[in-house]
Amino acid sequence: MLNILIVGNGQCGNRILDAINKEAFGKKSRFAKFYSQQKYKSNVQTIAINTAVNDLREMKFTKAKDRVHIPHLHGVGANRNVGKHVFEDNKTHIMRKIEERGDFDVCFVITSASGGTGSSFTPMIIQELKEKYDFPVYALVVLPFREEGTLYLQNAAFCLRDMRESGVDGIILADNQFLKQMGGNVESAYNGINDMIARRLLFLLDALDSEMMMVTDLGDFKTVMSGGAGIATIGFYEAETDIPVRTAIQKALSPSGLLFSSNVHEEASRAMIIIRGDRERLSIDEISTEVENLSSAVGHVFKGIIVRNGELPQVLAVLTLESASELETLYSIAVDAIKHEREKKERVASEKEVDRAFSKIDGMDPSY
C-alpha cells in the first residue's frame, strides 16, 4: 500500500483537492461524508493551504484538520512576491503541518499557476520537500484562461519557471482554456474541470496501488514522468456505452480526452496507458495495436490492465511532452503581457497625469 500526500494550494488547489476528496466518497451526494467512507486504496493524506480563510471554509469534503490557514488578509491578491514573503514567514509552520502526516512514497501538489498564493507557495513547498525528503514530488498546475488578464498570464509564466527550478519531479498540466468547452457558468465550469482532474488523479492513484496484469507501478510512473521536458499531461476516457477498447484508447489520447492541448503523436516523449474494465471487453489485440501505434510515434509506452468485472472500458494515459507548442504560445502571450504591464507602470510613474491636473490650481484660493 502506498502512502500518498496530496497538497492543494490557493483557491484553485483547495477546490481541486476538495473535488478529489469528494470523488473518493464515490457517491455524488453532498451528504456522502455522513454515511460513506472514502475509497482510497492507498493511505492518502490531503492538506489544503491558503491565505484566504473563505476558500478554506467553502471546502466540503476535506477534514478540518486538513485545512491550514496562513493568515494574510484575504489572499495575497495575485501578487506572487507578497505570496513568497508570506510563505517565508510561515515556512516552519507549513512544513511542520506536512511533517506531522508521516512519511510518504509520493506527493502531488496542486495549484493554479496564475493566482498569488498557490502559484508562489507551491514551488517553495516543493523545494522544501525535495530538500528534506526522498520521495518524488509532482505538481499539478492549472493554467489560466488566456483572457483572464495580463497579471494572471505573467504569474503563470513565472510560476512555471519557479516550478522547474524547485526540483520538482514532474509537472502535470491542466489548462482552463482548453477545458472551457465544459460550458455553463464559471462556477459549474470550474466544478466540472475540478471533477475531471479529480477523477483522473484518483484513477491514477488507484492504478498505482492495484494488481495489474501487465505491470505498471510507481516506478514506471516515475520513469515516464522523468522523460521529456518534465512537463506532462493526462488523457482519460470512460466509456458510457459498450464501445471497443480501441476507440476508448483513441478517445483518451484525443484533444477532448487531454487536460492540456497537445498533439500526442508529435509532442509526447514517454507514455503510460492504464486500461480498466471487464475482461470480456478488453481485447488484447486491440490494445496491443493501439499501444504499438502510439509507441511507434513516441517511444516507450508502459501499459497496465486492470480487470474489473462488469465495468465498461476506461483508459488513462499519462504523457510526458518533449515540446509543448501550446505552452510556447502561452509564454509568448505572457511576454507581451509582462511588457504591457511594465509599460503601463512606467507611464503612470513618469506622467502622473492626475497630479498635473491638480497642480493647475497651485497657489490659488477659491472665490465665492
Add this chain to the structure above:
Amino acid sequence: MAIIKRFLIIFLCVVSFSLAFAGTVSAASVLYNDTIEMGNGYQINNYVIDVTDVFVDANSVSFYVYHRDKEVKDILISRGDSFEFDIDDGGKVKVILNSVVGSVIPRASVSIVLTDYDFRDLHKNELVQGGHRSATFAGTPELKIIKSVDEESINVGDIVRVRVTVENVGDDRATEVLFNEPQQPRFILYDTLVSDPGKTTMDIGESKTPFVYELKATDEGTFELAPTTATFTNDAGQRFPQAASNSPTIIVGPSESLVSADLEFITTFDKHTVSRNERITGTMLIKNEGTAPATGVTVNIIVPDGMRFEGGSGVEQISGVPTIYQETFGIQQQREFSFVLRPTEVGTYTVSTQHSYSFDNGVDQDLQQVSSDDVSRNIRVTEGKYDYLFEQPLYVYLIPLLIIGAVIGWIYYRHKQYKF
C-alpha cells in the same frame, strides 16, 4: 320573769312591725313647726299653703291654699286658731297658727299636721320661697300606646306592617320612658322601618311612633300580637305602672306564595365507546324549571379510576374533584358545561354526578337544601389503535433509539470533523 320578758319582746316587735308596714298612717304627723315669712308658702305634694298676709297688730294671718294654680281655700285666722283642708287620697292637712312674729318681713309661726295619708305618696313636703307662684308641681303622665296593623287577614308568607304609636294623655311630662316590644311568635321580623328610640321623654299631649316594622307570617292561624309596654316616671321622678298597648289580632290563611327552585341536571357524553387515551366530551346541562332562583348550585363530577379529567369550560378542580359551581341560577335559566375525560385503562365505566343547590321558598326563614345524584350510561373503553406499541418489551424502543442516537452521534462527529 323570763317568760314575761320574752312576751314583752314579742309584743314590741309586733307593734313596731305594724307601725312600719301599715298602709296608711291614721295617726297625725307634724310636717312643719316653724315660722313662714309673709309671701312664702309650704308645699305638700301639689298643694301650696301661701302665707299671704301677716297682720302683726291684729295677731292674725291670711292663708291661701292652692292646688297647683287653683285656689281651693282662703282664710284669715287669729293666733291659736287653725284651719283644715283635704288633699288627694283622703289626706287631711291641719294648719295651726301658733303666733305672729313682727320683724322687717313679718312671719307666722305655724304647725302643719298631716293625717290619714300614706307617706310613701308624699313626694313634696317643703317651704316654697315666693309661694305657690314659684312652686313646681308633679303630675301623672299617662301613656296611651296603640299597636295597629295594616292588614288583619293575610296568608302565610305575606308581610304585615305593624305600627306602634304612643301619646301622653296625662297631666305631666313622662320621663325615662322605655318601650319594650316583645318578639312575635309565628312571625319573623322581616324589616324594621322605625326602631326603638331608647330612653326618651314625652311632653303632655305629645305623640310618638317608636316602632314601625314588618312581620312575615310563617304559620297559619289566628294570632294576637303581644302588646308593647312602656315604663316611665313623671317629672318628679315618680314611677308609674307600666303602660301597655292593645293586642291586634291577625288571621293568617294558608300560603299562596310558596315558591321553589327545581333544577334538572342532564349529563350526556359524545360517545359511549372510545378507545383508550381517546378523549370523550361530557356535557352537563342545568335547567331551572322551578319558580324560584336557586343559589349555591354545585355539581361534583366523580371521575372513576381509569379515567382522567382533562379540563372543561366552567369546570374547576376543587380538591381534586371536577366541580361546577354557580352562585345563582335564575328561573328558566339554562346552561351547558362541558368537560373532557380521557380513559387511561380499558374497561367499562360510569361517571356519576352529585348535585346540590338551595333556594328560598319565600316563606321559611332558612334556605331549602336540595341534593341529588346521577349515574351516566356505561362507557366502554377499548384498546387504543397504537396501544400494542406500549405493550412491546423495552428493547423494542431502546434499539431504535440507540440506533438513532448513534446515527445522530455519528453525524455530529462527522460534522465536527468537517467543520472548519
